[in-house]
Amino acid sequence: xxxxxxIRRIRFRYRKYCGPNxxxxxxxxxLRDWLSTSQRKQFDxxxxxxxxxxxxxxxxxxxxxxxxNVCELDEAGRPKMGWCFFPKGYFVAGDVMLAQKIALETFxxxxxxxxxxxxxxxxxxxxxxxxxxxxxxxxx
Amino acid sequence: MSAQILMDHTGDTRxxxxxxxxxxxxxxxxxxxxxxxxxxxxxxxTDRGEVTKVTSFDPAAEETLFFxxxxxx
Numbered sequence: 027x028x029x030x031x032x033i034r035r036i037r038f039r040y041r042k043y044c045g046p047n048x049x050x051x052x053x054x055x056x057l058r059d060w061l062s063t064s065q066r067k068q069f070d071x072x073x074x075x076x077x078x079x080x081x082x083x084x085x086x087x088x089x090x091x092x093x094x095n096v097c098e099l100d101e102a103g104r105p106k107m108g109w110c111f112f113p114k115g116y117f118v119a120g121d122v123m124l125a126q127k128i129a130l131e132t133f134x135x136x137x138x139x140x141x142x143x144x145x146x147x148x149x150x151x152x153x154x155x156x157x158x159x160x161x162x163x164x165x166x
Numbered sequence: 167m168s169a170q171i172l173m174d175h176t177g178d179t180r181x182x183x184x185x186x187x188x189x190x191x192x193x194x195x196x197x198x199x200x201x202x203x204x205x206x207x208x209x210x211x212t213d214r215g216e217v218t219k220v221t222s223f224d225p226a227a228e229e230t231l232f233f234x235x236x237x238x239x
C-alpha cells in the first residue's frame with residue numbers, strides 16, 4: 027500500500043513538473059501565442075526576440091530567462107545596456123518575457139523607471155557560459 | 167468564448183466566459199476591476215496581433231491577459 031502511494035505521488039509530481047503541461051511549457055505556449063509572427067520565428071530560432079519601445083523607438087532584445095534578460099541594442103544591433111525588471115512574484119521564463127514584451131511595447135518609459143541597469147557584458151557572459159556548457163554536454 | 171488569462175506560478179490560469187451571458191460578463195468585469203485595482207496590468211491583442219494595454223473592461227476582447235506590477239531586480 028505504501029509503495030502504491032509512493033508511485034502515485036511520484037507520477038503526480040512528474041506530470042506536474044515534467045509533463046507537457048508543466049508551468050515552463052505553459053509559459054512558453056502563452057508567450058508564443060502572444061508574439062508577433064516575426065518575433066515567434068526569431069524566438070524559435072534563437073531563444074530570444076526583439077521588441078521596439080513604444081516611447082523611444084529603441085530596440086530591445088529579450089532573452090529566454092527570468093532575470094537580467096533584457097538588453098537595449100545600439101544601431102548596429104549590439105547590446106548597449108542591460109535592463110532588469112520582471113513581474114512581482116515567481117513566474118516562469120515565458121511569462122516573464124511576455125510581461126517584458128508588453129511593458130516595452132505599451133508603457134516603455136514606466137517600465138524602465140523601475141528597472142535596474144546592468145552592463146550588457148554580464149548577459150553576454152551568461153550566454154557564453156551556457157554555450158560552453160551546451161557544447162560540453164553535446165547539445166546543439 | 168472569451169477568456170481572462172491570469173499569469174501565475176503554474177504558468178497561467180484561464181477564466182472563460184460567454185460574452186452574451188450578462189451574469190458572466192458582470193463577473194468578468196468585476197474580476198477585471200479587482201485585478202487592475204491590485205496593480206495588475208491588463209493587455210489585449212488586436213486582430214493584427216498587436217498588443218495594447220487596457221485600463222477599462224472591454225467586453226468584446228477575446229483574450230485579456232493580466233500580470234502583476236513590474237519591479238526592478
